[in-house]
Amino acid sequence: MKAVLLKKLRRLQAQQGFTLLEILVVLTIMGFLIAMVAPRLAGISGGAVDTVCDSNQNRMVSYLGAYFEKTARFPDKLTNLVDRLNTGTSGAFQIPAVSDDNSENGAETLAAEFNERNHFRIHYLNASEAAELKSLGIANLFNLNAYDYLNEAGTAIKSDYAATAALATTLGVENPNEIDLAVPTNRGPAMEAVKVTTTGNTSGVLTTPLAVAMVGMGIPTNSGSQFTVTMDERGWGEPDFLGRIVLGMGPESSLITSGIISNAAHCPGGIQNAANVTYNDYNVVLPRLAATEARLDVTSALPAGMNPESLTAVSYDDEPDSSYNLATNTSNLRTRTFDITVAQESYQYATQCPEGHMYPEDDGEFWGISLDGDSTLD
Structure with a gap:
């Protein structure tokens, strides 16, 4: 019996665990390995996000083509990227709040890069443009009405968001919005259906x-x-987008309700940036309307010095x-001249x-456009 007990004791002594020093050495080696591998994994992750986004847009183009083939129209019930400032018939609108990329003050509506590539401006439709939209199949819209720049009560701009130039000066930061935002007189409902x-x-x-x-x-x-x-x-993202309307393709779109696709895809980059941005639907940039071209084709319609029939653009990555x-053009960058008065x-x-x-991407990541007729990019 004694011999059996001694044998078991020797076996237990032989099965001792790692010493503290050995564990520390292993953890140190693992730390070095993670430090070397993590940046490469981050690069792979970023590339995967871009690949998924491109794939989503590729499918979206195919779905729009299928919808056209089936109906000869654009999908109806698209998202109108505006906030309504009052609900009366005199209705005033503004571009939704642009993110300041500061998650501490909550998320705003539009991604900063989305606005920077498009420099959105409010455009009031006239009867001819409205009629042309309807002829394209767009008879109903949903006003986004996100109001993400307001406090919880919806009565004032949240205190740490630079929604105006004056607030930007007070806070000592840049105003992410290109036009000052106003507090609405009457807030419209989120995703407000309008004809x-x-x-x-x-x-x-x-x-x-x-x-x-x-x-x-x-x-x-x-x-x-x-x-x-x-x-x-x-x-800029694309020079030929000037003067064109952008609408969102959310779950209310007839692209989905008609059964062409089962649900609205979301951008993986937007999902990662949800702490800063609330709007995450893909968008359609409509063709430049003939009725818009008619409004552009007036001498006094545009700033002095701007020649809408011959705007010079240059493509660049850096x-x-x-x-x-x-x-x-000593840098030998790709240049292009385009005409925004063409429907x-x-x-x-x-x-x-x-x-x-956009998909597919153009030759360069960005474009510079000479809007004032001179040869510099201001």
Whole structure:
């Protein structure tokens, strides 16, 4: 019996665990391995996000093509990327809040890159544009009405968000919005259903105003005739988007309710950025409307010095320095001249993810556009 007990004791002594020093050595080696591998894994993850996003947009183009083949129209019930400032018939609208990429003050509506690539402006439709939208199949819209820049009560701008130039100065930060945001008189409901109506006066001014998000320019009042144009000439996503309406393809879209697809895809990059941004649907950039072209084709419609029939753009991955000159183009960057007074055919639509990337991407990551007619990029 004693011999058996001694044998078991020796066996237990032989099965001792690792010493503390051995464990520390193993943990140190694992730390070095993680430090070396993690950056590469992060790169793989970032590439995977882009691949999934491109795949989503590729499918979206196919689905839109299938919908066209089936109906000869665009999907109805798209998302109108605006916040309504009052619910009366004099309706005023603004572009939703742009993210300041500060999760501590909560998420805002649009990704900063989405706005930077498009420089959205409010554009009030006239009766001719409304009629053309309806002819394209877009008879109903949902106003986004996110109001993510307001406090919980919805009565004021949240205290740590620079929604205006004055607040930006007070807070010592940049205003992420290109136009100052206002507190609504009456908030509209989220995803507010509205009909595209064509009723107006003899000048084409709509009786019930309706505004949309337009790339780079827009007529900012219901009875106005002159476009406001951003003069920021760098960091554009696509120069030919100027003067085109952007609408979202959410779960309410007839692309989904008709059964073409089962649900609305979300951008993986937007999911990762949910702490800063609330809007995460893919978007369709409509062709430039003939009715919009007619409004552009007026001498006084655009700022002095801007030639809408001949805008020069340059494509780049790395932004040119301040001395870059389009005329000499010593960097041999790809240049292009385009005309925004030309109406486009219905098939000339494009898609964008909620971070502003289009599919397929153009030659360069960004475009610079000479909007004021000179040879510099301001």
